[in-house]
Amino acid sequence: MSLADADTGRAESARVIAVANQKGGVGKTTTAINLATALAAINKRALVIDLDPQGNASTGLGIAVADRVRTSYHLLMGEADIESAATQTIVPGLWMIPSEPDLTGVEFELVTESDRAFRLRSALEGATEQFEYVLIDCPPGLGLLTLNGLVAARSILIPLQCEFFALEGLTQLLGTIERVRKGFNPSLEMEGVVLTMFDRRNNLSEQVANDVRQYLGAKVFDTVIPRNVRVSEAPSHGKPVLLYDFRSAGARAYMYLVSEMLRREQAAAAQAPVGAAAV
Numbered sequence: 001m002s003l004a005d006a007d008t009g010r011a012e013s014a015r016v017i018a019v020a021n022q023k024g025g026v027g028k029t030t031t032a033i034n035l036a037t038a039l040a041a042i043n044k045r046a047l048v049i050d051l052d053p054q055g056n057a058s059t060g061l062g063i064a065v066a067d068r069v070r071t072s073y074h075l076l077m078g079e080a081d082i083e084s085a086a087t088q089t090i091v092p093g094l095w096m097i098p099s100e101p102d103l104t105g106v107e108f109e110l111v112t113e114s115d116r117a118f119r120l121r122s123a124l125e126g127a128t129e130q131f132e133y134v135l136i137d138c139p140p141g142l143g144l145l146t147l148n149g150l151v152a153a154r155s156i157l158i159p160l161q162c163e164f165f166a167l168e169g170l171t172q173l174l175g176t177i178e179r180v181r182k183g184f185n186p187s188l189e190m191e192g193v194v195l196t197m198f199d200r201r202n203n204l205s206e207q208v209a210n211d212v213r214q215y216l217g218a219k220v221f222d223t224v225i226p227r228n229v230r231v232s233e234a235p236s237h238g239k240p241v242l243l244y245d246f247r248s249a250g251a252r253a254y255m256y257l258v259s260e261m262l263r264r265e266q267a268a269a270a271q272a273p274v275g276a277a278a279v
């Protein structure tokens, strides 16, 4: 089935969420693919864009390397559009644009292009009606790829690993968001911070979670993603944990996260003046 055949439903543009944190290994990819899967599970049309040359989201959603033909690299280089690059994943109703190692070179290939920060945003323009949610899995670091993600997004979702240096990195990331708002995307909202790899048996996890909540208040989701071995096993089977073991604590946590996110969206929409975007 091609994307053009998919049920396009309401002609509203998608909620584009960049999953970003410059720190490596904090749960960005795990959160992007499982959140997207949880959205698809409740019949929301969702697209994941893998913006990381490592291709972890592509692997985690079961896209074989040989099938990564049209990728986010082609999207940023203007050589493919969303429709031709989107491919179906093993999750019914979930589409993705895979990545490839060539994406590493984009920063240099686009160095002389004045619109280099807006490439993904332009690619998404007019192409988001097929989807209700677009989740962008950003790479670690704050280079051009992450910048493209933040410029294209309506909001940023920050996974934060419950460990000692979590807050230190967060301050830098919040500064970056401010600069992106000033220079590129004034309406970039904060979707929220999600605490990941929380370990109940570890006092430090609890301490970090408390500190983050004190610092950011309501921006932090109540739902906490526990450290769970089924979550870490799932990618090696090419499946999100919701397919690999939907009864696991990790899978359930991502379902709770989606319902909390939708509740928050509804609450924000109810408060917003008529015609205004939800904040």
Ligand SMILES: Nc1ncnc2c1ncn2[C@@H]1O[C@H](COP(=O)(O)OP(=O)(O)OP(=O)(O)O)[C@@H](O)[C@H]1O
Pocket: 023, 024, 025, 026, 027, 028, 029, 030, 031, 052, 056, 138, 139, 140, 196, 197, 198, 225, 226, 227, 228, 229, 231, 232, 233, 235, 250
């Ligand atoms: N809740 C969890 N429980 C156990 N392991 C987890 C959990 N979340 C993520 N992991 C594991 O931790 C590692 C890092 O997670 P992930 O790849 O999602 O982070 P990332 O922020 O995308 O990393 P990178 O910065 O390299 O892109 C992976 O091996 C993943 O399987």
Ligand SMILES: [Mg+2]
Pocket: 028, 029, 030, 052, 056, 137, 138, 139, 140
């Ligand atoms: Mg990743």
